Amino acid sequence: MIPPTGNAALLEALAISKRFGGLSALAEVSLSIARGEIFGLIGPNGAGKTTLFNVLTGLYAPDAGEFTFDGERLTGMKPYRVAACGIARTFQNIRLFANMSALENVMVGRHVRTRAGVPGAVLRSAATRAEEREIASRAYELLDYVGIAGRAAQPAYGLAYGDQRRLEIARALATEPKLLALDEPAAGMNATERAELKRLLERIRASGVTLLLIEHDVRLVMGLCDRVAVLDYGRKIAEGAPLAVQHDPAVIEAYLGGALA
């Protein structure tokens, strides 16, 4: 299932550890994500999946360990630098700019790839006007790409739940990521919305973006991911093809408890 370019790792995490007081949220987690694959991160609630996301995107600094992304060392970088390097993310609890329109939300995503500063904004030079047009048209294309172009002018908070999730994806794509990290993209979606989401994620992968997703929906993970890693109590307990992981005794124990294993 791994595409031909699979050998070169896009993201390499080496023995990442993160503690919150006495709680070890991540204990020496290592991961390697290949270019062009869809990599799933699963595990019971509180296993450390979102913490790993937050460390990876610069929201938390890890206590130990190293990240390299596309040949660059990312460990401890500020979130905006991580985004500039090509990692974009969505949030488990949707974090849109609630009172900005859907289009403006995506336009903010273009910030990191555009230049205009105060003089450009005040003088509105030809270069700035061209850049603004590019930002708006690209944002509109992305809304269309995720299927909510008709909602462009609506404030983000007024969108249906599924549309908010799509908008978050469009906003993340606007930063031109090499890796798109999605934190539970299917949470709260019905079966139809999930099927549409699956198609959207496959299209994104086909366009050359590598995907990392945290997901609880087993069917979605099994149907979509090339490889998955399983976290439990901050440790990686399994990694591999979805089917193999599904039958791994350690994974079954983590999910169902010791008595059944």
Place this chain on the structure above:
Amino acid sequence: MYLFSERWQKLRRDPRLVWAATIALALLLVALPFVTDWAVGRTWVRIAAFVLLYIMLALGLNIVVGYAGLLDLGYVAFFAVGAYFYALLASPHFDLHLPFWLLLPAGAAFACVFGVLLGAPTLRLRGDYLAIVTLGFGEIIRIFLLNLNAPINITNGPQGVNLIDPIRLGGLSLAQTHTVLGFTFPAVYNYYYLFLALAFAVIFVSVRLEDSRIGRAWAAIREDEVAAAAMGINTRDVKLLAFAMGASFGGVSGGLFAGFQGFVSPESFTILESIMILCMVVLGGMGHIPGVVLGAVLLVVLPEALRYLGPLQQVLFGRVLADPADLRLLVFGLALILVMLLRPSGLWPSALRRRELAAGGGAAADGRA
């Protein structure tokens, strides 16, 4: 109501009407000093000039509070920095008399530096904590101005700086009466026109900034700082930029104030001034330029107009029942409370802010459940 609003929308788009309204407004603003002087006296021309000064200040604070969502309770510090910058470099105090065209941009830049100085230590703070630190900053500046008269006399302490040079544009002194085409322009008229021009410049810059890459970045950090950072916005730089831009407007207003008054002292830059400017922004409609302008107009004019409560009582009751000085502040306070109760998002809020407050917790609950 619906029909009315639809018709109104149509009218608003009619270019002829827009032009007519613009020309009417321009004529009104140009004729204002003459009309005011004739109708209610020269004091009110002076008040009109102060209205324009406060519009500039309120729009400066609006960048920080309205656009970037950073609560700043010490904004008057930048006004003070601009005023003293002009006062010290264009007065007999140091016997320096630098020209206005140089001092205006230099004062703006100088205030910018102070904006960054205030911004830098507050980057990690939000809401109440940020407000307290900015409050302290405002007081520190005032107390410095009050005490920097020893061992070396820099600010002349509580006496303030006197005999500040009036503003001169080229060879034209604004402090003198000029006659052009049979119209007489006393000093206060000249200052009114200069302030009017600069207020329009400040409005122009505000409008342009709001609808730009920088303006969107400010709105994004106001809405959700974590998400903004994750989308690649350098929150540190963008916040400092907001403080610096806001401060520069304050610096310009300060220089104008010093030239206009001819005298500055620390007394003019108390915490109450910061609160008043913040009230203009909040009362008018945070982040919405017409609202902020309206807020500034009302909060300068209303306290002045309430001075007539004394004469009014005389006319109505034949004698003064309550001391107008006490009554004035009481009525002013009541008016503020009423406005905030009846129009919590300001008198003239932007469509966006209105949504924000109308939806209130609902939006947050939807998005962040």
